[in-house]
Amino acid sequence: MQVTPEHNEKVAKLTFASVFPHYIVKVEKKGRTLAELYEVITWLTGFDQKTIHELIDKKVTFKTFFEKATVNPNAGLIKxxxxxxxIEDIDNTLTQQVRYLDKLVDELAKGKKMEKILRTS
Structure with a gap:
């Protein structure tokens, strides 16, 4: 599928707070933990758990979320x-970063080993 400018705009305006509960349900339904979800988000963004919750409380958009993040230099290994x-064909940086996060959460839910998800081996 081709990413359109309208899709990019929609992704940018989506709030992290609106998506985070879906991430929780997805990983817990598959037997993974909230701690593992935080680990994945922290690896990608550099945010600690406290900062993640501050951003949720402020209802920041994904645009703001990733503007504040220090994206892991190995994020480009997410394919x-x-x-x-x-993912590797998305030319809009923000949309690509959101899809990186989606992919990591998906891999966590599918039972991949954490070192594979975090691109450490």
Whole structure:
């Protein structure tokens, strides 16, 4: 699928707070923990748990969320298809970063080993 400017705008305006509960349900339903979810988010963004909750409380958009993040330099190693989009082919940086997060959460829910998810081995 091709990412459109309208899609990029929609992603930018989405609040992290509106998506985070879905991440929790997805990983816990598959037997993974909230602590593992925080670990994945922290690896990608550099945010600690306290900061994640401050951003949730402020209802920041994904645009603001990733503007404040220090994206892991190994994030470019995240490849594959998520939500019908090939991550490495997305040319909008913000949309690509959101899809990185989606992919990491998906891999966590699918039972991948943490060192594989975090691109450490």
């Amino acid at each position: 594959g298809v998520i939500c019908g989009y090939r």
